Amino acid sequence: MRDAVIALALVWVAASGTAVVLTRDPLHQAFVAGFFGLCLASLYLAMQAADVALSQLVVGAVALPFVILLSLAKVRKPE
Amino acid sequence: MTVLAFAVVVWLFVVGLYGMVTSRNLIHLVVCLSVAQSATDLLLLEIGYVGHGHAPVFVDLPKHPGPTVDSIMQALSLTDVVLGAAVSALLLALSVQVHKRTGTLDPDELRTVEPNRS
Amino acid sequence: MIPAVAHPAPGTVLAPLAVAVPLAAAAVLAGANQRIPALWRDLLGSAAAATATVLAGVVLSQAAHRRVVYWFGGWRPVHGTVIGVDYAVDPMGGALAVLAGVLALAALVYSRRFFGETGGRYPALVLVFTAASIDFAWTGDLFNMFVAFELVAVTGFILTGFYAEEEAPLQGAINFAVLNTVGGLVVLTGVALLYGHTGTLNLAQMGQTLAGHRPGGLVVVAFALLASGFLVKAGSVPWHFWLPDAYGTAPAPASILIAGVTSELGLFGLARTWETVFSGAVAGSAEQRIRLVLGALGVLTALVGTAMALAEDHPRRLLAFVVIAHLGVYLLGFSLLRTAALGGVALLAAGDGFVKGALFLAVGIIRRHRRATGARALRGEGPAITIAAGVIVLGVLCLSDLPPFSSSVGKDLLVATAGSAGPLVEAVIAVTVVGSGAAILASAVQVWQGHAVDNPSPSEDAAETAAGWGNVTLLAPPVVLLAAALGLGLVPHLADHAASAAASFADRPGYHAAVYGAARRAVARPGTGGGGVEPLVIDGAEAAASVLAAAALVSRRRIAPVLGRGTGWLRDLHRGHLGDQLTWAVLGMAAMAAASGLALR
Numbered sequence: 001m002r003d004a005v006i007a008l009a010l011v012w013v014a015a016s017g018t019a020v021v022l023t024r025d026p027l028h029q030a031f032v033a034g035f036f037g038l039c040l041a042s043l044y045l046a047m048q049a050a051d052v053a054l055s056q057l058v059v060g061a062v063a064l065p066f067v068i069l070l071s072l073a074k075v076r077k078p079e
Numbered sequence: 080m081t082v083l084a085f086a087v088v089v090w091l092f093v094v095g096l097y098g099m100v101t102s103r104n105l106i107h108l109v110v111c112l113s114v115a116q117s118a119t120d121l122l123l124l125e126i127g128y129v130g131h132g133h134a135p136v137f138v139d140l141p142k143h144p145g146p147t148v149d150s151i152m153q154a155l156s157l158t159d160v161v162l163g164a165a166v167s168a169l170l171l172a173l174s175v176q177v178h179k180r181t182g183t184l185d186p187d188e189l190r191t192v193e194p195n196r197s
Numbered sequence: 198m199i200p201a202v203a204h205p206a207p208g209t210v211l212a213p214l215a216v217a218v219p220l221a222a223a224a225v226l227a228g229a230n231q232r233i234p235a236l237w238r239d240l241l242g243s244a245a246a247a248t249a250t251v252l253a254g255v256v257l258s259q260a261a262h263r264r265v266v267y268w269f270g271g272w273r274p275v276h277g278t279v280i281g282v283d284y285a286v287d288p289m290g291g292a293l294a295v296l297a298g299v300l301a302l303a304a305l306v307y308s309r310r311f312f313g314e315t316g317g318r319y320p321a322l323v324l325v326f327t328a329a330s331i332d333f334a335w336t337g338d339l340f341n342m343f344v345a346f347e348l349v350a351v352t353g354f355i356l357t358g359f360y361a362e363e364e365a366p367l368q369g370a371i372n373f374a375v376l377n378t379v380g381g382l383v384v385l386t387g388v389a390l391l392y393g394h395t396g397t398l399n400l401a402q403m404g405q406t407l408a409g410h411r412p413g414g415l416v417v418v419a420f421a422l423l424a425s426g427f428l429v430k431a432g433s434v435p436w437h438f439w440l441p442d443a444y445g446t447a448p449a450p451a452s453i454l455i456a457g458v459t460s461e462l463g464l465f466g467l468a469r470t471w472e473t474v475f476s477g478a479v480a481g482s483a484e485q486r487i488r489l490v491l492g493a494l495g496v497l498t499a500l501v502g503t504a505m506a507l508a509e510d511h512p513r514r515l516l517a518f519v520v521i522a523h524l525g526v527y528l529l530g531f532s533l534l535r536t537a538a539l540g541g542v543a544l545l546a547a548g549d550g551f552v553k554g555a556l557f558l559a560v561g562i563i564r565r566h567r568r569a570t571g572a573r574a575l576r577g578e579g580p581a582i583t584i585a586a587g588v589i590v591l592g593v594l595c596l597s598d599l600p601p602f603s604s605s606v607g608k609d610l611l612v613a614t615a616g617s618a619g620p621l622v623e624a625v626i627a628v629t630v631v632g633s634g635a636a637i638l639a640s641a642v643q644v645w646q647g648h649a650v651d652n653p654s655p656s657e658d659a660a661e662t663a664a665g666w667g668n669v670t671l672l673a674p675p676v677v678l679l680a681a682a683l684g685l686g687l688v689p690h691l692a693d694h695a696a697s698a699a700a701s702f703a704d705r706p707g708y709h710a711a712v713y714g715a716a717r718r719a720v721a722r723p724g725t726g727g728g729g730v731e732p733l734v735i736d737g738a739e740a741a742a743s744v745l746a747a748a749a750l751v752s753r754r755r756i757a758p759v760l761g762r763g764t765g766w767l768r769d770l771h772r773g774h775l776g777d778q779l780t781w782a783v784l785g786m787a788a789m790a791a792a793s794g795l796a797l798r
Contacts, residue, residue, distance in 0.1 A: 002131070003130075006084075007083055010083055010084055010087045011083075011087075013087060013091070013121070014087045014090050014091065017090075017091045017094055017095070017114050017117070018090075018094050020098075020110060020111070020114050021094050021095060021097065021098030021111050021114060022098075024103070024104070024107060026104055026106040026107050026110070029106075029107060029110055030110075033110050033113070036114070036117075040117055040120075040121070043121070044124060044156075047124050047125075047128055047148070048128070048132060048133060048134040048135075048147075048148045049124050049127075049134070049148065049153045049156065050134055050136075051153065051157060052120070052124065052153050052156045052157050052160060055157055055160050055161060056117075056120070056160050059160055059161065059163070059164040060113075060117070060160075063164055063168075064110075064113060064164065064167060067167070067168050067171055068106060068110065068171065070171075071106060071171040071172070071174060071175050072106065074175045074178075075106075075174075075175060075178045075184065
């Protein structure tokens, strides 16, 4: 049962990781990256690594997209 | 199962590198770097994973709890997740600085040596 | 079961202190930032760096007699299994820590006048860099090595990027950061594979597990990953592209840390993992083949670095290529895999580390002066400029491995132990020394006469001319660093000390025994070849040749365009395109994996 969950999560991670790379527009990419972080966190949870999953959730699904959006705001601000 | 996990690790690393090499935007490049980085985190956890092992939490256990997954690898992975976040944030800050000075984020236009200099 | 020693030698607690003191001071400085006056910040930063240097020196003097082993939290190995994290300091690691401390101190003192107001974060970063370097040199734990590796890289690229001078292309810092992060990823992957294979992160236990077995595919891949990761930091071809970009961007005080410490740390990491982990699993013909792989890489690095130094006209990028060329020589020396040659490399690296630091600082002084005054000739501009120019000329003579300097002793030791490869090593060193010396001298003469190509325009924010006597804190560090290189060369029996330090570094069973707390094994001291007159003649001839070549480069400027055309394709590769650099890095790693597979299996 757990193996099936992990295998499913692995496939999801691979697919969403590819999607992150192929999304060339940074604004869209920020959201795809957040989803990728979520997929990774659930994979880690399934692999019995709860604390890693928690930090991955905070870092990958919240902090990283947030920082990307902040830098985009800085970059797009008219001089 | 294990083969699939290692294949995903290799795939994430290769895809991340491919994205970095072909990237036309520094912010995109930094996110691709973080994808390649998560490949390493996954590899660490996969190496520490034990089939049917439970999480390395040692309270409220039954008498014969069975094997646990390797907690050392989880510690390493945790360190790397946090380290990767710090590096990504730093790189994004540098990219913003580059944009402030040069007005572009395209690595193709950001040469450190001008092509037409003698 | 190996009995654990109940009482550690009283001095071993100094080892963690040398890392903890700069880290604590860095925390105070970063936290207080603007809240304490600038003078106190500088004093605190310098005092912390000086303390770390002195502690490292004390630990070095202890390690000269016996490895200093310290277990954090007292978690000693039990029943042959390591659970804790240890410092295992041998003379080589101790010396590297002292070098890092001295260069950090020089950078901090120099920065007082070099930068305007920097707040508390700048000295904090330099101190974290120092602590991480010492940690890298001393730790006996592979993952700890990776963390220190990352910490050195991260502080390095903050120093490069956020304190960059105004007009410098900042993307050099991005190239530096991205390539080193990829290098770090690769190292961590290698660490993970090794842990998966051996079940431990401790270098000694890892080496013990691998010893005597023919390395399997996993171990070969792990070696290739670790080696290419560390060589990214060291700046070997084809992972060297970030170096000139970083030096083109970095301010002088950051440059001396990257030039004098980072490159050496990369090579040290390769040497450390090789000697403690892999060497026991490799013997006979496999050792010959890996020698060939690393040696070829060294020769290629030396030649590319020298050619690019001759073709480059930007002074700091030029120095970067000189650093790369010299690294090629060290790598060639290491590839001999002989202990005395390793000692020679260590002496070369230490002496050159001081000299390269002095050169970068002197160039920084001149650059600062020219930013304030424009591109007019430097002749007769004031005593400080004359002293800086003198440091550059003396520094070039020192890089030519002339006798009173320590690098000369190192070179003689290296050539004497090279055996049948001796003529090759001698030739590569001669080409590197003559070429890079000529390039630096020619560039210096052009700046001196006001003919430099990189004419900086006077900028308002850099109004200080840095020409007068009032610049003691700017002038003292390069002069002292040069004097240190000279002083090191005058230490009696330097070659013997270096050879015995290298013997202890390469003594895998001795390392294992010390970590497990068993009795110290005697280290056989290899005899070193005497100097004699012949090396002296060759060194003199090399120095003279670089002076002559520099004169030719300057007086006949027609040579430069010809040289430029001949190396055009090479220069095209070094234009700083990040995607290209990454592609080369990945190709290099694949080639390294293939070569190690062929060599080690």
